[in-house]
Amino acid sequence: xxxxxxxxxxxxxxxxxxxxxxxxxxxxxxxxxxxxxxxxxxxxxxxxxxxxxxxxxxxxxxxxxxxxxxxxxxxxxxxxxxxxxxxxxxxxxxxxxxxxxxxxxxxxxxxxxxxxxxxxxxxxxxxxxxxxxxxxxxxxxxxxxxxxxxxxxxxxxxxxxxxxxxxxxxxxxxxxxxxxxxxxxxxxxxxxxxxxxxxxxxxxxxxxxxxxxxxxxxxxxxxxxxxxxxxxxxxxxxxxxxxxxxxxxxxxxxxxxxxxxxxxxxxxxxxxxxxxxxxxxxxxxxxxxxxxxxxxxxxxxxxxxxxxxxxxxxxxxxxxxxxxxxxxxxxxxxxxxxxxxxxxxxxxxxxxxxxxxxxx
Amino acid sequence: xxxxxxxxxxxxxxxxxxxxxxxxxxxxxxxxxxxxxxxxxxxxxxxxxxxxxxxxxxxxxxxxxxxxxxxxxxxxxxxxxxxxxxxxxxxxxxxxxxxxxxxxxxxxxxxxxxxxxxxxxxxxxxxxxxxxxxxxxxxxxxxxxxxxxxxxxxxxxxxxxxxxxxxxxxxxxxxxxxxxxxxxxxxxxxxxxxxxxxxxxxxxxxxxxxxxxxxxxxxxxxxxxxxxxxxxxxxxxxxxxxxxxxxxxxxxxxxxxxxxxxxxxxxxxxxxxxxxxxxxxxxxxxxxxxxxxxxxxxxxxxxxxxxxxxxxxxxxxxxxxxxxxxxxxxxxxxxxxxxxxxxxxxxxxxxxxxxxxxxx
Numbered sequence: 001x002x003x004x005x006x007x008x009x010x011x012x013x014x015x016x017x018x019x020x021x022x023x024x025x026x027x028x029x030x031x032x033x034x035x036x037x038x039x040x041x042x043x044x045x046x047x048x049x050x051x052x053x054x055x056x057x058x059x060x061x062x063x064x065x066x067x068x069x070x071x072x073x074x075x076x077x078x079x080x081x082x083x084x085x086x087x088x089x090x091x092x093x094x095x096x097x098x099x100x101x102x103x104x105x106x107x108x109x110x111x112x113x114x115x116x117x118x119x120x121x122x123x124x125x126x127x128x129x130x131x132x133x134x135x136x137x138x139x140x141x142x143x144x145x146x147x148x149x150x151x152x153x154x155x156x157x158x159x160x161x162x163x164x165x166x167x168x169x170x171x172x173x174x175x176x177x178x179x180x181x182x183x184x185x186x187x188x189x190x191x192x193x194x195x196x197x198x199x200x201x202x203x204x205x206x207x208x209x210x211x212x213x214x215x216x217x218x219x220x221x222x223x224x225x226x227x228x229x230x231x232x233x234x235x236x237x238x239x240x241x242x243x244x245x246x247x248x249x250x251x252x253x254x255x256x257x258x259x260x261x262x263x264x265x266x267x268x269x270x271x272x273x274x275x276x277x278x279x280x281x282x283x284x285x286x287x288x289x290x291x292x293x294x295x296x297x298x299x300x301x302x303x304x305x306x307x308x309x310x311x312x313x314x315x316x317x318x319x320x321x322x323x324x325x326x327x328x329x330x331x332x333x334x335x336x337x338x339x340x341x342x343x344x345x346x347x348x349x350x351x352x353x354x355x356x357x358x359x360x
Numbered sequence: 361x362x363x364x365x366x367x368x369x370x371x372x373x374x375x376x377x378x379x380x381x382x383x384x385x386x387x388x389x390x391x392x393x394x395x396x397x398x399x400x401x402x403x404x405x406x407x408x409x410x411x412x413x414x415x416x417x418x419x420x421x422x423x424x425x426x427x428x429x430x431x432x433x434x435x436x437x438x439x440x441x442x443x444x445x446x447x448x449x450x451x452x453x454x455x456x457x458x459x460x461x462x463x464x465x466x467x468x469x470x471x472x473x474x475x476x477x478x479x480x481x482x483x484x485x486x487x488x489x490x491x492x493x494x495x496x497x498x499x500x501x502x503x504x505x506x507x508x509x510x511x512x513x514x515x516x517x518x519x520x521x522x523x524x525x526x527x528x529x530x531x532x533x534x535x536x537x538x539x540x541x542x543x544x545x546x547x548x549x550x551x552x553x554x555x556x557x558x559x560x561x562x563x564x565x566x567x568x569x570x571x572x573x574x575x576x577x578x579x580x581x582x583x584x585x586x587x588x589x590x591x592x593x594x595x596x597x598x599x600x601x602x603x604x605x606x607x608x609x610x611x612x613x614x615x616x617x618x619x620x621x622x623x624x625x626x627x628x629x630x631x632x633x634x635x636x637x638x639x640x641x642x643x644x645x646x647x648x649x650x651x652x653x654x655x656x657x658x659x660x661x662x663x664x665x666x667x668x669x670x671x672x673x674x675x676x677x678x679x680x681x682x683x684x685x686x687x688x689x690x691x692x693x694x695x696x697x698x699x700x701x702x703x704x705x706x707x708x709x710x711x712x713x714x715x716x717x718x719x720x
Contacts, residue, residue, distance in 0.1 A: 001373070001381045001384055001385075002375070002377070002378070002381065003373050003374065003375035003377075003378040003381060004373065005371050005372075005373045005381070005385060005533075006371065006372050006373065006374075007370060007371055008368045008369060008370055008371065008372060009368060010367060010368055010370040011365055011366065011367055011368065012365075012366050012368060013361070013363050013364065013365045013366065014363065014366075014570065014571070014572035014614075014615060015362070015363035015570065015615075017362070017363075018362070018363040021361045021362065021363060021365070024361055025361075025365060173365075176572070178571070210374065210375065210600070211374070211538070211597070211600035211601055211603070211604050212374035212536070212604060215579055215583060215601070215604040215608060216579075218579070218582075219575055219576075219578070219579040219608075222578075223575060237571070240570070240571035241571055241575070243571070244571050244572060244575040248575060248579075254374075255374060255375075
């Protein structure tokens with residue numbers, strides 16, 4: 001098809017306190033008493049009774065705590081899948097991800113790998129997944145990445161950092177409860193929100209853009225500006241709007257793509273394990289040449305919130321290490337093509353990328 | 361559930377020329393050679409080879425032309441359903457609506473009535489539909505109503521004008537091809553677009569609003585303003601943006617409601633058969649008291665485009681006729697409550713409505 005037939009999340013509930021409806025939402029999807037719901041929960045919530053006690057466990061349902069300290073990896077996806085298969089005879093009724101982009105991506109990937117054979121590394125790419133996954137639900141507790149609405153789950157594998165992009169990837173259900181954003185550390189709130197802001201700049205200035213993606217991207221950008229530039233505090237309204245910014249920002253990628261910041265940030269992340277949100281900020285801070293207006297506004301937001309953007313990550317790297325990052329970045333062809341058009345290779349040489357990485 | 365678990369259209373394709381992908385989209389949904397796809401097409405397209413020849417007919421697939429001269433009626437829904445059941449032994453593979461809000465509403469209603477017993481009039485209301493309908497696809501050829509994305513299909517029945525609001529109502533697939541908007545008569549383009557504008561004003565000023573609906577409503581309103589106030593001609597960009605305005609405007613109703621204009625316009629439509637778009641314009645033109653900013657801007661758009669808003673519809677009506685309109689309008693409790701809050705009956709008396717209708 002010339003135009004993508006975009007899969008949208010078919011069910012969404014929005015509201016402060018809507019997390020309390022989770023039991024009611026899940027019950028009709030239960031495939032009998034022996035097919036558990038598996039809750040993948042960010043392990044920062046371990047012992048946080050307020051959230052954990054509200055997870056509606058029944059029968060042999062299980063919570064698995066997963067660390068989001070590192071970017072999601074194909075080996076951990078495979079491990080979680082194998083553990084679930086070993087412990088339960090029946091295929092789970094569903095996988096529920098509770099956390100930020102990392103947990104949401106794990107939930108999507110595990111749901112797919114319960115019904116697709118082999119390793120998740122085999123499916124990094126576009127439309128390689130062949131079978132529908134088990135029912136999967138996304139519940140963001142931090143907003144910005146758009147993982148709750150996207151058709152990818154970005155994984156670091158043995159050979160590359162690349163998503164499992166497929167029509168089977170999006171969640172079957174999303175619960176948007178802005179009250180779950182309470183208590184996020186400020187740096188994290190900023191870095192993850194900037195992932196959304198940077199998405200939008202990359203999408204709106206890209207060559208792939210159409211009116212569908214533009215309308216979502218513009219609304220998301222308006223909301224980011226309201227949250228990060230206009231408001232004086234992180235109040236409830238700010239949480240509500242950040243959650244919607246992330247949602248619309250994710251949708252804006254439907255017929256578009258991200259660009260230079262994401263391509264280079266994937267390189268950093270692959271080599272150094274830099275987390276996605278902060279990695280994007282580190283890269284975007286140096287991209288005034290490509291996104292002059294966006295970078296100017298980004299710097300205003302950094303200043304306003306007194307955020308520390310790490311510097312000097314690349315100062316001691318070897319030639320081989322630079323080459324690795326450059327290989328990863330250059331492999332993301334659609335991102336470069338969206339950012340700079342078909343002739344992107346005229347501008348983006350290995351030397352150019354090396355000089356840019358050296359600034360970070 | 362306190363918060364609605366909103367059903368979204370699970371598949372959408374957007375693009376100029378995407379209508380040509382229809383065959384490819386439908387084929388995987390075909391339930392064998394004897395289960396036809398039924399195309400409900402606005403009869404203004406009869407003989408319009410450019411569109412009709414591109415409808416991908418196979419096997420016993422059938423085009424049924426339906427007039428949109430009148431608002432959709434429960435008796436016609438039942439008739440179309442009965443004719444299909446008589447002609448085909450097997451349940452259709454799908455129903456595809458091609459046209460404006462009227463045709464889209466017919467497609468949704470017929471799809472539901474192929475699997476739910478009785479008359480469509482039995483299901484006018486909220487959540488009365490019990491069984492999933494057959495696969496149904498919406499392809500707008502005029503934009504504004506939001507019917508392509510909403511969870512209702514508004515029908516005039518023997519006793520009321522009211523939608524079949526249900527989780528089964530939304531389309532399974534929508535094709536947004538802005539090139540299908542070519543050739544719309546200017547008045548129609550205006551009236552239908554104003555349905556969207558009025559939706560948004562009613563939603564954004566309503567008491568039901570939350571951040572989800574607000575973000576969609578604001579974007580839709582921005583796009584309406586661009587199309588109807590800022591642009592000097594109806595170019596391709598304008599068609600693209602109107603299609604997205606309608607989409608986001610429909611989504612903005614998810615957690616909101618329409619208001620005074622829709623409630624009163626339903627009365628006009630029930631009694632006089634006034635079409636929905638122009639009916640909303642006739643009513644909204646007189647609602648400066650309730651929506652001062654919106655009505656002011658609406659009048660600017662009317663003037664800019666030299667549109668004729670019909671007047672004097674009610675000048676020769678009898679008391680009984682006024683009473684009928686007032687009964688219909690007053691029955692739409694959620695609309696009044698959204699517009700004016702729980703105490704709406706303090707302001708909205710029969711006398712008040714009569715005096716307002718007399719201006720129209």
